[in-house]
Structures are given as structure tokens and as C-alpha cells.
Amino acid sequence: MMLGRLARWLRLYGYDTLYGVEEDGEILRIARDEERVIITRDSGLSRRAKSLGLEVILLGSNSLEGQVTELEEHGVEFGELSPASARCPKCNGPLRRASGEEVRGKVPEAVYQKYDEFYICEKCGQIYWPGRQWREMVRMAEKLKNARGG
Template sequence: MRFIADMMLGRLARWMRLYGYDTLYGIEDDDEIIRVALAEERTILTRDSGLANRARKLGAKVLLLGSNSLEGQVGELRAMGIEFNELFPANARCPKCNGPLRRTSKERVKGKVPKSVYEKYDEFYVCEKCGQIYWPGWQWREMLKIDKKLRGEK
């Protein structure tokens, strides 16, 4: 499934990307969200019932969420049949730009990451679209904790 999230759902959009879902985000105009959703066969993620109703009338697929919290939104999506399997790195997308992530060799990131990071880690991923480099550092470990919480694990 491919999604487009409205401006109320930025945090959810980033997490959807981490779970491997192609999720557009950043379009402010509701009419443009509907146009892109229809043109690219994307499901609209929104908390805005007005946007949801207009989009449905035009034939777009919509998932209307009620929760303000990431946990609540993920719970609602799970109840609607959206799967949230373990994060990174299998199918994750870049949380910044939605590009696909791929594993890369340590040698290819030399000089592109801080020296201390290069010396400490052997596992690196790069976004094929924006070039952002990721590694299993502190932020990664924190994301894995949130992932377990979102998936109901302890």
C-alpha cells in the first residue's frame, strides 16, 4: 500500500516510512493531496473529516484517524488491517524524504560520517534518494524501543 499523509500526521508519516510504507508527506493543500492520491493510487491518511469526506466523494481511498498520539494512530491502523512488522532495515524508507534505504559498505561512508561513528560502527544504510546515512547508534536504539511499544512488545 502507498499512502499520502496530511499535515496533521507528520510523525506518523515518518514512522510509516520506517516500517517500509511509501508515504508522501508535506503537501499543505487538501485539493493537491486528493489530486496526488487519485493520480498515484495512494490512500490518504488524515484526521480531518472534511478532507476525508471530500476525498471519498471523488473516489479516493481514505483512512480517517481519530487519535492525536502516534500509539493511538498505529493502533487504529492496525485495527484497519495495516501491518507494523519489525523496523529496520529490511524494507525501511528514509524518514526524511521517503526514498528507499539500502545497506552500504563501511568503506563507502568513510569521510561522510563523523570519524568516531566510522570507527565504532560496521553497519550503515544510505537513502537512495537524498543520500542520508543511517547507522545503529543511540537514535536507532531509541527508535527500536518505540517500535516495541508500538507493536505491543515489552
């Protein structure tokens, strides 16, 4: 029961979020060893986690909006989106601010000329800037906030 979109969303809000582990036993081991909270739509996995004393949030919604609302009901906070506090949505690595000179030749010239704010993932090297995609994410955050009455 895939939660990839939610995982990327949590990373954008700065939450250290693992995703892509397929085997339930491995999920349980990682949660135990790293003291992580399991977020799932799988009731069987939820039962197993609870029986082991692990913290688990069982989601019922299929939509990102519904999942975010459910997480808020469990105390997960979604403040303002900020690239400075986000994690890489692709790999979960920490982002760090980068100078224009550092990214020159690594981003399209038009992007280099237009923006003066860049971030690099310390894990995978992906470069981010507050362009169209970031503005769309901010709009989506506002839409979710308004839908929740925030």
C-alpha cells in the same frame, strides 16, 4: 492536522509515504493519480476523498500510539523494524546498504570505527547506522506493541 510523526513512523516500516502536501486539491489529485491511500485527521478532506471514490483512513487520535492502533484496525501491518526495509524518514527515499568505505569521511570517525552496518538514502544521501537513534526507535516500537497487547 499534522501527521508528520506518523509519516516518519510509516517510512521506518517501509511504507512509501508522502507528507507535506498542504493543499487538499493536490492531496486528492496525487491520491487519485498514484493510487495512494489518504490518511488524515481532517473530516472535510475525508468526505471529499470518499465522494471521489478514493481510499481514505480518518484518524481520531492525536497520539502516535493511538494512530498506530487505528491503522492496525484498518489492516495496516507493523512487523519488525529493519533498516534494510525502511525508507528514509526525512524524504521517503529508498535506503540501500552501503559499505564502510563508501561512508568513510562522511560520518564521524568514531561512528565509522564502531559500526559496520550503514545505509544511504538514494534520494537525499542521508546516511544511517544502527546507533542510539535506531535503538530508541526499536524501543518505541516495542512500547507501542506492548501497549496494543502485541
